[in-house]
Amino acid sequence: MNSLNRDSGIDVLIVGAGPTGLTLAIDLARRGVPCRVVDRSPTPFTGSRGKGLQPRTQEVFEDLGVLDRIRAAGGPYPPMRAYRGAEIVWEGRLEEPREPAPGEPYPNAWMVPQFRTTEILRDRLAELGGSVETGTELVGLGQDDAGVTATVARAGRTGSIRAGYLVGADGGGSTVRRAAGMAFLGETVETQRMLVADVRATGVDRAHWHVWPEPDDPGRAVALCPLAGTDLFQFTAMVAPDSTPETTAPAVREILDAATGRAGIRLVDVGWTSLWRSNIRMVDRYRVGRVFLAGDAAHVHPPTGGQGLNTGVQDAYNLGWKLALVLAGAPDGLLDSYQAERLPVAADVLGISATLYDAAVRGAADAHRRDDPRLKQLGVTYRDGPLAAEHRPAAPGPRAGDRAPDAPCRDADGHPVRLFDLFRGPHVSLLTFTGDDRLSVRAGGRRVDLVDTGGHARDAYGVPAGVTYVLVRPDGHVGVASHDRADVDRYLDRLGATLPTP
Numbered sequence: 184m185n186s187l188n189r190d191s192g193i194d195v196l197i198v199g200a201g202p203t204g205l206t207l208a209i210d211l212a213r214r215g216v217p218c219r220v221v222d223r224s225p226t227p228f229t230g231s232r233g234k235g236l237q238p239r240t241q242e243v244f245e246d247l248g249v250l251d252r253i254r255a256a257g258g259p260y261p262p263m264r265a266y267r268g269a270e271i272v273w274e275g276r277l278e279e280p281r282e283p284a285p286g287e288p289y290p291n292a293w294m295v296p297q298f299r300t301t302e303i304l305r306d307r308l309a310e311l312g313g314s315v316e317t318g319t320e321l322v323g324l325g326q327d328d329a330g331v332t333a334t335v336a337r338a339g340r341t342g343s344i345r346a347g348y349l350v351g352a353d354g355g356g357s358t359v360r361r362a363a364g365m366a367f368l369g370e371t372v373e374t375q376r377m378l379v380a381d382v383r384a385t386g387v388d389r390a391h392w393h394v395w396p397e398p399d400d401p402g403r404a405v406a407l408c409p410l411a412g413t414d415l416f417q418f419t420a421m422v423a424p425d426s427t428p429e430t431t432a433p434a435v436r437e438i439l440d441a442a443t444g445r446a447g448i449r450l451v452d453v454g455w456t457s458l459w460r461s462n463i464r465m466v467d468r469y470r471v472g473r474v475f476l477a478g479d480a481a482h483v484h485p486p487t488g489g490q491g492l493n494t495g496v497q498d499a500y501n502l503g504w505k506l507a508l509v510l511a512g513a514p515d516g517l518l519d520s521y522q523a524e525r526l527p528v529a530a531d532v533l534g535i536s537a538t539l540y541d542a543a544v545r546g547a548a549d550a551h552r553r554d555d556p557r558l559k560q561l562g563v564t565y566r567d568g569p570l571a572a573e574h575r576p577a578a579p580g581p582r583a584g585d586r587a588p589d590a591p592c593r594d595a596d597g598h599p600v601r602l603f604d605l606f607r608g609p610h611v612s613l614l615t616f617t618g619d620d621r622l623s624v625r626a627g628g629r630r631v632d633l634v635d636t637g638g639h640a641r642d643a644y645g646v647p648a649g650v651t652y653v654l655v656r657p658d659g660h661v662g663v664a665s666h667d668r669a670d671v672d673r674y675l676d677r678l679g680a681t682l683p684t685p
């Protein structure tokens with residue numbers, strides 16, 4: 184138990200090594216912030232669960248250095264095919280795939296089973312010198328002005344870990360949330376349940392997401408979705424309100440056989456299974472003193488629309504740079520902006536996913552559509568938050584608080600450079616537009632002069648003639664936008680951040 188008790192000057196203790204906790208751990212590790220990650224599970228999670236990575240999450244993953252691996256591990260969503268028995272009654276897509284645009288390099292959701300995503304994140308954390316302390320469960324916590332003391336149990340013994348801050352990324356049943364006394368407001372609908380399983384099947388093609396709606400109740404569909412990058416399918420079945428299915432292989436087989444009329448489909452292997460219940464809940468605060476919540480620990484909602492994992496990743500991405508700055512001496516109030524910015528996003532996500540889920544349960548004709556642009560999370564904005572400093576008159580293009588778009592440019596030698604290449608890393612970036620086809624970017628201690636050959640940067644940022652400064656935060660949102668450089672300096676002062684001079 185020595186290592187549990189060591190007071191090794193840990194700045195941040197992350198509880199939970201799901202996608203949220205791992206994202207935060209990577210972000211802190213690349214900033215050199217000492218942190219520990221504990222997870223009560225002795226082994227990594229093996230289920231496919233959150234399989235849809237939205238465009239904004241792909242951008243975040245690019246910044247964190249894992250996008251190539253994520254792209255290689257997955258694939259696009261296949262078209263859907265609905266049946267009545269063996270007969271095909273409908274074919275279509277969740278949404279039509281879009282071409283990449285200069286400002287949006289990854290316009291479509293990318294399918295990667297959650298166990299692969301977390302494996303890739305764990306590998307990235309290891310590259311940065313971090314690791315997950317498995318089989319280590321948080322069982323209690325206390326805090327004082329100087330830090331948090333977590334009580335953890337491992338192999339039947341308990342010990343304590345002292346940290347400056349603690350982040351509960353411990354999922355929907357969060358112990359951190361309960362220990363910190365944060366209420367989980369909302370509802371659980373016991374009658375709305377879904378059996379989910381990862382299966383291997385023969386007699387069914389992998390080019391379609393196969394759906395068998397219940398003839399008398401189209402909301403109660405059984406589906407097999409081929410999981411990109413694997414030989415698995417994700418099996419899902421809405422459960423009748425009056426039944427209590429087992430999460431066993433025979434139960435999965437029986438449900439599939441009943442739905443398909445035994446159309447030659449054979450389940451040869453049933454792996455991870457889970458019975459999901461409809462919970463639509465969130466906390467009303469993300470912070471109690473030195474304790475924060477992120478991901479499912481702070482908000483849970485139906486999986487329709489593929490938002491949960493994505494929202495958790497972006498919670499972590501919003502919090503990481505703020506924790507690092509405050510630990511380096513920035514005012515503590517910066518950490519309050521985490522709740523101010525992320526809580527309204529969770530509230531929106533609850534609304535969107537619940538509406539889609541409701542349409543699915545009702546068997547609405549367009550229930551399968553996923554072309555609501557909000558699902559991509561590129562439009563998530565912190566405009567109304569405390570860190571948005573917009574000093575320009577109303578104009579097209581992103582305002583302070585909005586996501587800062589990408590744009591392909593060229594450097595002084597004519598080599599292609601994307602703005603995202605320059606944003607990548609833990610720093611803030613200052614774009615200086617001069618009103619013509621030139622701009623400079625000061626980022627991470629260097630200055631790069633760019634030629635906006637296609638006018639993409641000016642279009643994306645909607646800049647008029649004259650000089651415009653756009654300061655991009657480490658998490659890729661516009662912090663301050665102004666025609667006056669002094670506004671940028673005041674903003675950086677307020678954050679407690681510096682812009683290293685090249």
Ligand SMILES: Cc1cc2nc3c(=O)[nH]c(=O)nc-3n(C[C@H](O)[C@H](O)[C@H](O)COP(=O)(O)OP(=O)(O)OC[C@H]3O[C@@H](n4cnc5c(N)ncnc54)[C@H](O)[C@@H]3O)c2cc1C
Pocket residue numbers: 198199200201202203204221222223224228232233234235236297319320321322352353354355356357358359379459477478479480486488489490491492493494495
């Ligand atoms: C069928 C289904 C489909 C889904 N599809 C999508 C999708 O397409 N897109 C999407 O974005 N989301 C989807 N989701 C949601 C997604 O799976 C979750 O939102 C995501 O797993 C949340 O990540 P997290 O890291 O916050 O929490 P979790 O993944 O739940 O991780 C929490 C971790 O904390 C650990 N832990 C718990 N308690 C303790 C403790 N006391 N001490 C230490 N460790 C602890 C757990 O072992 C676990 O590893 C889907 C979910 C389901 C069920």
